[in-house]
Amino acid sequence: MKDVHETPWGTREFAVKDDQGHTLYFGQRQEENTVTRRLISSGSSFEKEIGFSRAVVDGDWVFVSGTTGFDYRSMTISESVTDQAEQCLRNIQSALEQAGASLRDVVRVTYILPETKDFPPCWPILKKYLGDIRPAATMISAGLADPRIRIEIEVTAHRQARE
Numbered sequence: 001m002k003d004v005h006e007t008p009w010g011t012r013e014f015a016v017k018d019d020q021g022h023t024l025y026f027g028q029r030q031e032e033n034t035v036t037r038r039l040i041s042s043g044s045s046f047e048k049e050i051g052f053s054r055a056v057v058d059g060d061w062v063f064v065s066g067t068t069g070f071d072y073r074s075m076t077i078s079e080s081v082t083d084q085a086e087q088c089l090r091n092i093q094s095a096l097e098q099a100g101a102s103l104r105d106v107v108r109v110t111y112i113l114p115e116t117k118d119f120p121p122c123w124p125i126l127k128k129y130l131g132d133i134r135p136a137a138t139m140i141s142a143g144l145a146d147p148r149i150r151i152e153i154e155v156t157a158h159r160q161a162r163e
Contacts, residue, residue, distance in 0.1 A: 040098045042091060044072045055095040062099040062157040066112065067091045068149045081113075081150040085122040088153040089129045096157055103129055105157035111139040112152040122151060 040055040041047050047054060055064045069084025070077045072091065078084055096102055109130065113119055119139055144152055
């Protein structure tokens, strides 16, 4: 379902919703064919409850929020940090695809883990997904919102022209 309306300040806003009324995309148009900003949702209940988007597309830039290892279809999470890292990257990959980008476009990645000792076991998975891309990276050790979450990954991507 698509909803388009004019705002009082002259832009056109649009939203695309799924069958349950969840907003999947949101954007503003200054002119008919120019989208200046688009919001992407994974359908996670966290996004609606907390008030954030899985990703924001602004021009050729894609900003993917900190993403956990929850399988958003079943809202389950593995106890394994390596399984969580793999699911984080699958979730990020999905958000990037919805934004018209891919992991090849990632220029920056931030890893957040409550336990620094859990980072080295994740390296083979991170290398599997990002090893050829080699984005700028930072690892931060910090508490996360749910004690089951052992890793959270945030990325910034710059969409490249495709041949």
